[in-house]
Amino acid sequence: FKDKTSAGGSELNPFAWHCNTFDIHADGNNYDTVCLWNAATNTLVSCKPWTDTSINPNTGEPWPYGGAEWYNLPYGHYYAFIFDPCLDTLLRIDTTVAYPYKSGASTLPSCIAGQSAVAVNFNIETPMPWTTSVYWPTDSLVATFQSSGVNWLHYYPAYPKPGLIKVITEDGCGQRDTSYITQLPLNTARRIEIKGGCPGPLGESGNADILLYGNANGYGGQGSGASVASVKIIKKDSNTVSIPQNYTVWNGTEQVYYLTNLSTGTYILESTLGCVGYKVYDTVTVKPYVYPLQEQTHITQCGTNAFAFKDSITGGIAPFKFEILETVPLIPQLLTGPQSSNTFLIPPGTGLDTIKLRVIDACGNAHVKNFPVSHLASCLPLDVVNDAEKQNQPEGLITVFPNPSQNDFFIKFAKKKKTSYRIELTNSVGVKLYTTTIENVDVQLHRINRPLSSGVYFIHVTDIKTNKTESFKQLVL
Structure with missing residues (x-):
């Protein structure tokens, strides 16, 4: 609460707060007494000598004009007449004092793996002890802290799933505030890209490069308070090595690490991140060059x-x-x-x-x-063959059942004799996307599942013995 001060610097100010009462000081007025009134009832609280006190109990320094102190007053509205040295007269100064309730919590990025951080704040005038309790989304208590400063940082075990963390701050008078926060634990997410090289003096893979793309929080140190992570190779083909990153750059969204000019082999990458050197590992294989x-x-x-x-x-x-x-x-x-x-x-x-x-x-x-x-010979679209009249009934049936939403095709064989078939899947311009051979089939269900985009596809089933082909047109949504 701001002190109530006159133009000349005379003050009427509270200096201590309790659960139900407070203490207040009034400057001296160069008269024999200083009187305090309850403004709500306009009644006199009491009068005291203007030399009643000389030392400010909060600072240990003398009050500028001496004055008087009142203790354990109920919260409310008060005034006093205090001498103003500039105006050379008595002035009425009013003040309203209420319990200084204020506390709260907010989330902060963590630089320690497996832990999250919460920042709490209390009003310095609030009675101690100051307690912070952290609850997971399951409403289980995971940590309790005693805060010794008005602004404090606490680490707690990070919840392993998404969800709001409940934080309750409580002062020495039992006044509480409940906050719900989204935790920001150290993020170790990353992705790896291998850029193969051309065959040459460095072997079949040439000068292949490994690029590790790390997220902003864990690898880039963005907002977590940690420095930028480091990446190095610690093993190649089970042999211990120590090959540091060639360089790293921030591309605006990710921290990119370059390990360049690598020959064919299997590498183990060690990432060191966070403020206590947390380590994660990746196994990457640089394969030999394959000709087009x-x-x-x-x-x-x-x-x-x-x-x-x-x-x-x-x-x-x-x-x-x-x-x-x-x-x-x-x-x-x-x-x-x-x-x-x-x-x-x-x-x-x-x-x-x-x-x-x-x-x-x-x-x-x-x-x-x-x-x-x-x-x-014909440019007409192929019929969708799905009934017995469009098949060779004496020999049995081949039927295709589409599952457009799942990129699935089921080919049902219901033949009277066993034979072998070649199955091909092509798109609308004839590009072959899938081929397989199945042998000694009479009754069988064959599934084709491919990552297909929306469009028209053709399934060609060829009897290898007779070289007879049946074609089916199907649609993927």
Whole structure:
């Protein structure tokens, strides 16, 4: 509470607070007595000599004008007439005194793994002891603290799941405040990216790099009070080593650590983070370089209609360049040189038999492949085959059941004789996404589950013995 002060500096101020009462001091007035009145009832409390006291009990320093003190007064409204040296007269000074109840809690980031932090505050005028109790969302008490300062930081065991933490602050008079906070424990979340190198003097993996992306709190030290974490390699292929990070940078959202020019092998990374050196470990394998390989087996064209062909690659290192080297018959407008897109648009009326494609990766290694063009006589959409009349009934049935929301296809075989089948899944432009062979099948349920985007897909089931193919068109939502 602010002291009630006159222009000349004379004061009427409380200096001690209790649970139900308080103590107050009035400056002297150069007269024989100083009197205090209850303003609510306009009654005299008492009069005391202006030399009743000389020392401020809170500071140990003398009161500037001496004065008088009253103890254990009920909280309320009071006034006194005090001499003002500037005005050279008595002035009435009023004050209102209430219990100084104030406490609360807020969350702070923690720099210690497994612990969270809560900041508590109390009014310095509030009677002690000051107690803080922390409850998990399960309402179980996990920690109790005695605070010795008006602002205090307490660590408690972090709750392992999401939820609000309840914090109760209580002063020496039993006055409480309840706060609900979201804890901010030390976050060890991270992700790792391997950027493979090209084969060369450093081995089959070349100068591969490991990049560790650490979160802002645990690795970047953002708001946690801890310094930026460090990362090093402590083992390679079970052999103890000590390879520190080459450098680390803050990219605006994550702390990125670079460990560069690494040969093929299995590495163990040690991250040291937080203010007490908490450690976490990751195992990372740098694999040998794999030369690029084009996966598709053929291209499908409907009559002489325009179509799109999308190449797909395994191995190699991005970015890739794709190029049509040759067509049979020759279509000069398709020989446009290297491009970054793996999709080629074939104009109508071409009637192609073969397309020769080359892919080149970032290392300069290439793969060249001739793709035969399969021509469909009919350009009508394939029927969705799902009833007995559209199948060869004397030999039994093959039925496809889609599960569009789960990216599932179920192929039900109900044949009278055992045989082997080749199953292929392609998209609407003929790119093969899945292939398998099942043997000696008569009655069986085969499931296809792939991470497919929305669109139309074709399932081709080929009897390996007769080379007869049944095709099914299905939709993924």
